[in-house]
Amino acid sequence: MPNPHPPPLTPHPNTYLWCDACRRSYGHDDAPDGRCPVCANPVRPMGKVSAIVRGLMANELVASDLRTKHRQLVRLIWTRNGMGERYYKVLAPDLPYNRFEARVTELLCQGAEEGWVRFVFPPAPSSNDAAYKVEFDDEERFVREMEALFMPEEKSTGR
Numbered sequence: 001m002p003n004p005h006p007p008p009l010t011p012h013p014n015t016y017l018w019c020d021a022c023r024r025s026y027g028h029d030d031a032p033d034g035r036c037p038v039c040a041n042p043v044r045p046m047g048k049v050s051a052i053v054r055g056l057m058a059n060e061l062v063a064s065d066l067r068t069k070h071r072q073l074v075r076l077i078w079t080r081n082g083m084g085e086r087y088y089k090v091l092a093p094d095l096p097y098n099r100f101e102a103r104v105t106e107l108l109c110q111g112a113e114e115g116w117v118r119f120v121f122p123p124a125p126s127s128n129d130a131a132y133k134v135e136f137d138d139e140e141r142f143v144r145e146m147e148a149l150f151m152p153e154e155k156s157t158g159r
């Protein structure tokens with residue numbers, strides 16, 4: 001009897017196989033046994049557009065570039081106008097400047113995460129440097145953390 005819906009020329013037109021573990025898609029030829037060629041978890045068929053969009057979203061989620069850029073922006077904000085060098089000269093820590101800069105940047109990022117530091121950004125990129133700033137909700141905390149980082153001997157005798 002005639003089949004009212006003849007099979008398409010290719011068995012899986014416009015579908016891909018998606019691996020939830022790897023968060024990426026494969027062609028049917030790459031996973032003939034229905035398992036991810038990378039991690040061997042079962043893959044599931046997914047429409048082409050859906051697979052592409054999911055792949056893009058997955059890349060977005062793992063991209064570390066934004067995080068790196070964010071950190072660079074934080075570093076640029078607190079070190080601008082020679083402030084980084086001034087802190088460095090005053091504190092005279094026993095490490096090269098670039099490592100000092102990285103550690104203070106890390107401290108400020110940590111402070112922002114914990115809520116005692118705030119970074120203020122203009123809503124759109126601005127030529128007004130003053131629109132970018134660090135604000136301290138707890139200046140004492142910053143001073144204490146800086147002492148702990150760069151003057152460990154004073155901290156140990158002071159407490």
Ligand SMILES: [Zn+2]
Nearest residue numbers: 019022036039
């Ligand atoms: Zn996989």
